[in-house]
Each structure stands twice: as structure tokens, then as C-alpha cells.
Amino acid sequence: xxxxxxxxxxxxxxxxxxxxxxxxxxxxxxxxxxxxxxxxxxxxxxxxxxxxxxxxxxxxxxxxxxxxxxxxxxxxxxxxxxxxxxxxxxxxxxxxxxxxxxxxxxxxxxxxxxxxxxxxxxxxxxxxxxxxxxxxxxxxxxxxxxxxxxxxxxxxxxxxxxxxxxxxxxxxxxxxxxxxxxxxxxxxxxxxxxxxxxxxxxxxxxxxxxxxxxxxxxxxx
Numbered sequence: 718x719x720x721x722x723x724x725x726x727x728x729x730x731x732x733x734x735x736x737x738x739x740x741x742x743x744x745x746x747x748x749x750x751x752x753x754x755x756x757x758x759x760x761x762x763x764x765x766x767x768x769x770x771x772x773x774x775x776x777x778x779x780x781x782x783x784x785x786x787x788x789x790x791x792x793x794x795x796x797x798x799x800x801x802x803x804x805x806x807x808x809x810x811x812x813x814x815x816x817x818x819x820x821x822x823x824x825x826x827x828x829x830x831x832x833x834x835x836x837x838x839x840x841x842x843x844x845x846x847x848x849x850x851x852x853x854x855x856x857x858x859x860x861x862x863x864x865x866x867x868x869x870x871x872x873x874x875x876x877x878x879x880x881x882x883x884x885x886x887x888x889x890x891x892x893x894x895x896x897x898x899x900x901x902x903x904x905x906x907x908x909x910x911x912x913x914x915x916x917x918x919x920x921x922x923x924x925x926x927x928x929x930x931x932x933x934x935x936x937x938x
Contacts, residue, residue, distance in 0.1 A: 718818075720753040720801030739911070739924040741826045743816040746774075749807040757819050757923045760798040764920025767792035771849065773817045777805035796920065820848045821921045823914065824892065831912070833866070833899040834930025841872075841896045846887045848919055855915045856895065857882035859924075865908025866929040871896040878912070879903070887916075899929045906931050 718739075725731055744754055756769070766778050779787040780794075780802055787803050796802070806817075816822075826842035833840060846852060858864040858878045870876045873893055876883035877900065887893055912925040 718755045718757045720755045722753055738830070738926045740828045741823055741830060741923065741925055742828050743818045743822065746806040746816075751777075751803055751805050753801055753803055755799070755801045756796065757921055758796050758798040759915055759917060759920050759922035762917040762920050763795040763797060765793050765795055766790050769796055769820060769920055771820060771847075773820075773847070774806050775804045775817065776807060779803040798922075817847070819921050819923075820919045821846055821852065821854065821887065821914070821916045821923075823923055823925070826925060830926030830928070831868075831897060832928050833868070833904075834907075834928075838901060839871070839896065839898045841894055842925075843892050843894050844887060844914065845892045846890055848887075848916075849889050850918075851886050851888045852916050852918050853884055854887045854893075855882050855884045855913075855917070857913050857915070858927075859911045859913055864910040865906075866910040866927045867900040867903035867908075868910070868912070868927055868929070869898050869900055871898050897927075904929050904931055 721733070721735070723733055746752055770778070778790040780790050780800070782788050790802070822845055824843035824845045831840040844854065856870055856878065858868065862879050864879055868878050870878060870883045872895065873885050874883055907930050909926065909928045912927050914923040914925065915921065
């Protein structure tokens with residue numbers, strides 16, 4: 718969800734590979750100014766500009782065309798996953814939502830994600846909706862049954878995420894705390910995984926890193 722500005726020598730061609738662990742954070746906007754930014758977009762369910770930004774402080778959106786020019790994006794044009802945009806952050810709603818990043822955002826998750834182990838076998842964060850309608854939200858592990866972390870969703874419903882995804886409705890403008898735990902009987906080795914928080918109706922997908930240290934096997938036999 719990050720935009721990169723790369724300077725090349727004139728006429729040069731280059732491929733830039735960005736690798737590493739996703740960081741969960743809100744954008745830090747320069748008020749009343751143009752900002753280069755990427756957004757947590759769900760590939761395959763890309764939203765329109767109007768649906769994604771709605772009545773947010775983002776009032777202008779420009780996309781880079783194949784000729785290397787920034788062109789305005791129409792309200793009914795779709796955003797693309799993995800693409801950065803030049804957006805103007807300001808307008809009448811700026812004072813009320815200075816941290817707007819997406820219509821569904823993770824309010825208090827640590828930037829490095831969820832870390833289980835050394836006695837910390839429960840973690841949580843708050844999911845906040847800025848959408849005007851009730852929205853289905855799906856929680857899943859990208860690797861499913863082969864994920865390196867045996868994480869279970871404990872609230873608002875109980876679901877082992879290795880066994881399948883969990884879906885619930887997030888009311889308009891509401892916040893919902895998500896509670897997670899590691900199943901120590903299954904977490905026999907240190908592991909890592911990516912947790913996906915998806916709202917297909919709004920075209921939003923956040924990726925949250927999850928790591929776990931194997932728990933003690935005492936008492937499991």
C-alpha cells in the first residue's frame with residue numbers, strides 16, 4: 718500500500734523489486750497538498766474511485782498513464798491493486814478524518830503485525846468502518862491449511878483460520894474488536910503467515926503479518 722517515487726537516468730529502463738513483510742499503518746498525509754500514495758485494494762474486486770474514497774478528504778485522484786503523464790481519474794473509474802496515485806488531501810472533510818486510508822481500516826494493530834509466543838498467545842486489534850453501509854468482512858489466512866501459524870479467531874466469532882475463513886457484518890460507521898489466539902497444541906514449530914482482512918463490497922484488503930513461537934508441549938500428551 719505504498720507509493721514509490723524512483724528517479725532514473727533519462728531513457729533508462731529498470732525493474733524495481735520490492736520485497737519484505739507488509740507494514741500495517743495509516744497514511745501520514747500532508748494537508749491541503751498532493752500526496753503520492755498506494756491503497757489496500759482487493760485484486761479481483763477493484764472498487765471505483767467514488768465508492769472507495771466516498772466523502773473522504775481525498776478530493777482529487779490522478780493516475781499515471783502509459784505515456785508517463787498524470788491524468789485525472791473519473792469517479793466511476795476503477796482503482797487498481799499495486800498502483801500508486803497522486804491524490805489531493807484536503808477539502809471540507811479533512812479536519813474530521815485526518816488519517817483516512819481506506820473505508821475499512823485497522824485502527825490499532827502494531828505495524829509489525831501480530832506476534833504470538835513467550836506467553837503472548839492472545840492478540841487483538843480494532844477494525845473501523847467509515848463506510849455508509851453495513852459491509853461483510855472476511856478474515857482468512859492466505860496459505861489456509863498450510864499456513865505456518867495455527868491462529869484462531871476468537872471474536873466476534875470463533876473460527877480456526879487454518880480450517881477456513883470467517884465472515885461477519887461490520888455495521889456502517891462501527892468499530893469491531895477482533896480477538897485472535899494461537900492453538901498451542903497445533904503450533905509445534907515457529908512459523909509466520911499473512912492474515913487477510915477483506916471487504917469485497919468495498920474493494921478493500923489489508924494484509925497483516927502473523928508470527929508465532931512454538932509453545933511448550935508439556936501437558937499436551
